[in-house]
Amino acid sequence: MIVVMRQSQLFTKTSKTGPADEPSKNAQLLTRGGFIYKNSAGVYSYLPLGWRVIGKISKIIREEMNAIGGQEMFMPALVEKTYMEKTGRGELGVGFRVKDKIGPEAYVLGWTHEEVIATITSKSINSYKDLPFYAYQIQTKFRSEGRAKSGLLRGHEFLMKDLYSFHESEEDLFKYYGRVKEAYFKVFERCGLKTIYTLAGGGAFTISNTHEFQVVAAVGEDTIFVCEKCGYAENSEISKLKQRDECSSHLPDGQKCGGRVLEKKSIEVGNIFPLGTKYAEAFGLEFQDKEGRKKPVVMGSYGIGVSRLMGTVVEVHHDEKGIIWPKEVAPFDAHLLCLSPENKNVRAEAERVYDLLEKNHVEVLY
Amino acid sequence: MIVVMRQSQLFTKTSKTGPADEPSKNAQLLTRGGFIYKNSAGVYSYLPLGWRVIGKISKIIREEMNAIGGQEMFMPALVEKTYMEKTGRGELGVGFRVKDKIGPEAYVLGWTHEEVIATITSKSINSYKDLPFYAYQIQTKFRSEGRAKSGLLRGHEFLMKDLYSFHESEEDLFKYYGRVKEAYFKVFERCGLKTIYTLAGGGAFTISNTHEFQVVAAVGEDTIFVCEKCGYAENSEISKLKQRDECSSHLPDGQKCGGRVLEKKSIEVGNIFPLGTKYAEAFGLEFQDKEGRKKPVVMGSYGIGVSRLMGTVVEVHHDEKGIIWPKEVAPFDAHLLCLSPENKNVRAEAERVYDLLEKNHVEVLY
Numbered sequence: 001m002i003v004v005m006r007q008s009q010l011f012t013k014t015s016k017t018g019p020a021d022e023p024s025k026n027a028q029l030l031t032r033g034g035f036i037y038k039n040s041a042g043v044y045s046y047l048p049l050g051w052r053v054i055g056k057i058s059k060i061i062r063e064e065m066n067a068i069g070g071q072e073m074f075m076p077a078l079v080e081k082t083y084m085e086k087t088g089r090g091e092l093g094v095g096f097r098v099k100d101k102i103g104p105e106a107y108v109l110g111w112t113h114e115e116v117i118a119t120i121t122s123k124s125i126n127s128y129k130d131l132p133f134y135a136y137q138i139q140t141k142f143r144s145e146g147r148a149k150s151g152l153l154r155g156h157e158f159l160m161k162d163l164y165s166f167h168e169s170e171e172d173l174f175k176y177y178g179r180v181k182e183a184y185f186k187v188f189e190r191c192g193l194k195t196i197y198t199l200a201g202g203g204a205f206t207i208s209n210t211h212e213f214q215v216v217a218a219v220g221e222d223t224i225f226v227c228e229k230c231g232y233a234e235n236s237e238i239s240k241l242k243q244r245d246e247c248s249s250h251l252p253d254g255q256k257c258g259g260r261v262l263e264k265k266s267i268e269v270g271n272i273f274p275l276g277t278k279y280a281e282a283f284g285l286e287f288q289d290k291e292g293r294k295k296p297v298v299m300g301s302y303g304i305g306v307s308r309l310m311g312t313v314v315e316v317h318h319d320e321k322g323i324i325w326p327k328e329v330a331p332f333d334a335h336l337l338c339l340s341p342e343n344k345n346v347r348a349e350a351e352r353v354y355d356l357l358e359k360n361h362v363e364v365l366y
Numbered sequence: 367m368i369v370v371m372r373q374s375q376l377f378t379k380t381s382k383t384g385p386a387d388e389p390s391k392n393a394q395l396l397t398r399g400g401f402i403y404k405n406s407a408g409v410y411s412y413l414p415l416g417w418r419v420i421g422k423i424s425k426i427i428r429e430e431m432n433a434i435g436g437q438e439m440f441m442p443a444l445v446e447k448t449y450m451e452k453t454g455r456g457e458l459g460v461g462f463r464v465k466d467k468i469g470p471e472a473y474v475l476g477w478t479h480e481e482v483i484a485t486i487t488s489k490s491i492n493s494y495k496d497l498p499f500y501a502y503q504i505q506t507k508f509r510s511e512g513r514a515k516s517g518l519l520r521g522h523e524f525l526m527k528d529l530y531s532f533h534e535s536e537e538d539l540f541k542y543y544g545r546v547k548e549a550y551f552k553v554f555e556r557c558g559l560k561t562i563y564t565l566a567g568g569g570a571f572t573i574s575n576t577h578e579f580q581v582v583a584a585v586g587e588d589t590i591f592v593c594e595k596c597g598y599a600e601n602s603e604i605s606k607l608k609q610r611d612e613c614s615s616h617l618p619d620g621q622k623c624g625g626r627v628l629e630k631k632s633i634e635v636g637n638i639f640p641l642g643t644k645y646a647e648a649f650g651l652e653f654q655d656k657e658g659r660k661k662p663v664v665m666g667s668y669g670i671g672v673s674r675l676m677g678t679v680v681e682v683h684h685d686e687k688g689i690i691w692p693k694e695v696a697p698f699d700a701h702l703l704c705l706s707p708e709n710k711n712v713r714a715e716a717e718r719v720y721d722l723l724e725k726n727h728v729e730v731l732y
Contacts, residue, residue, distance in 0.1 A: 039442050
């Protein structure tokens with residue numbers, strides 16, 4: 001939907017100085033520009049201009065998820081404790097506990113939804129014919145972690161896209177894993193970000209290592225080691241590499257790369273997890289294969305931090321004058337200013353340009 | 367965005383019998399059709415088909431809100447208790463309390479956002495030149511109230527559109543109040559619902575009576591008295607009318623109506639509140655008028671229950687075979703079935719029709 005808007009309709013104002021309590025560049029610039037408002041530590045409102053940027057990012061994500069067969073849905077934020085108890089994740093400190101009048105701490109605020117989707121889908125999957133399928137949502141998530149001091153890069157409440165995939169076999173999972181990888185590169189590229197595909201650690205719920213999409217930025221909380229020649233990268237949490245090591249990856253021709261490894265600070269904007277069957281086993285998510293045998297469904301999960309992506313774009317694309325939005329995520333295509341509104345001719349000409357832009361479906365802020 | 371979808375991509379299935387623990391027609395039919403999944407009492411997931419309907423309803427609402435100058439934004443669900451303490455609404459039982467690791471009950475889960483928007487806008491409104499403006503959001507709200515037994519009609523977690531308006535004077539507020547009224551009628555009409563504009567009670571935070579948009583339905587929790595001749599209606603909570611009274615409203619020609627008053631059960635799908643200055647006074651939301659005097663901003667607030675609207679459409683539009691979606695909110699325009707997929711010619715013809723529909727931007731489920 002093309003929108004044209006007169007600036008007088010916006011209730012937000014720009015200011016020349018940023019908030020004193022926000023050290024990060026993204027929070028400074030987004031607050032000064034009237035894109036966001038900080039309600040509490042790690043809790044932000046998206047003002048009309050900021051919400052337009054979130055809308056542009058969400059549109060890109062939806063297009064790329066739909067292109068790889070993703071079905072959009074929407075799961076609740078109130079996750080009954082019984083869901084998380086089955087995997088033991090209900091006790092993790094990251095989940096905010098919600099008190100109901102009925103009893104103490106009836107819910108955890110959804111910080112991830114593997115448990116919920118495994119329960120839902122266990123009701124409708126019976127046969128190998130029901131597989132594979134892919135479902136995603138764009139939703140507010142809640143995480144009670146650490147001190148929130150990086151603006152939109154780490155919040156107690158934030159927007160996330162989470163995709164879940166369901167397969168007959170690990171082989172089929174890894175085929176889809178590759179498709180998601182390519183779709184993620186497209187999403188980040190359309191948002192104006194160059195990402196580094198980085199090997200990261202697995203855990204109790206994954207069948208192998210996982211992968212992260214990292215954007216190099218001084219403000220980043222992650223440290224990665226990346227080869228400047230072949231681009232191979234590892235998260236420092238699992239890496240044995242050191243700055244200036246020789247890269248030992250093998251190039252497509254079988255030769256050892258030998259490039260120089262560099263240590264970089266970076267922001268994780270996406271991650272992909274080959275989950276395997278742990279969740280399926282906990283929730284009785286089974287299917288009958290061609291031979292009639294019952295087997296647990298093989299799952300994958302894939303996240304993109306939507307609001308973090310907006311913060312990352314600002315960290316990467318700004319100069320001393322402010323934010324320089326990449327075209328596809330800019331709140332408007334054009335900003336039209338009438339500098340002499342008291343001059344009738346100037347004003348008429350500005351109105352003419354405004355109408356012309358509107359007619360040609362250019363999104364303009366007047 | 368036009369979407370065509372092969373039914374095999376949908377992971378949900380229809381069933382002939384509804385859930386035993388769901389007495390309401392909307393929960394029965396929406397669950398059977400694979401539109402929603404009940405996670406807990408009053409807490410639902412929207413499955414791909416259901417989420418498409420929510421998307422259609424949200425699109426209608428956005429178009430009508432934008433048409434009356436509404437700016438879309440997005441406020442947080444984690445509302446710090448200090449916000450609600452200023453109006454004394456933090457202690458109301460309707461708000462779920464959230465525990466943080468940092469301390470006990472740091473937040474209330476947002477069940478309405480007057481306090482939050484009054485705080486945000488108090489930072490940017492200075493002069494009468496900044497008024498009026500209108501901001502809205504479509505967002506998950508949380509209310510801890512009663513036993514949830516009416517499906518999407520009353521949930522602990524639900525989707526809502528809330529619009530807030532900001533004015534110099536009560537006169538300007540009531541002018542806009544009338545515009546919102548007309549926009550609401552358009553929204554409900556496009557969703558296939560006939561609504562009755564009903565006088566309802568005010569409260570500590572309103573300057574006069576409020577109005578509700580009621581849909582007549584046996585399952586409704588509200589009781590209204592409505593004149594079958596002129597359509598004048600009052601909520602039973604404030605009404606002195608009785609079934610079969612003579613309507614004493616005055617018609618446009620000054621004559622007393624005299625129509626027969628009927629008692630009806632109904633569902634409240636929207637409401638509009640002339641708030642006045644109570645919130646502005648609590649949050650220091652002031653402006654300077656033309657004469658340089660400081661005055662509190664006059665506010666209005668206007669709600670539509672988005673998920674409740676979906677439930678209401680189902681209550682009104684179904685027969686013994688299932689839901690009959692009104693055109694604008696149907697998940698798809700067409701449902702194409704190939705009844706003999708083993709017959710090559712039939713299959714080729716079905717594929718041809720599918721391509722044709724796709725090319726002509728008809729949303730089709732194949």
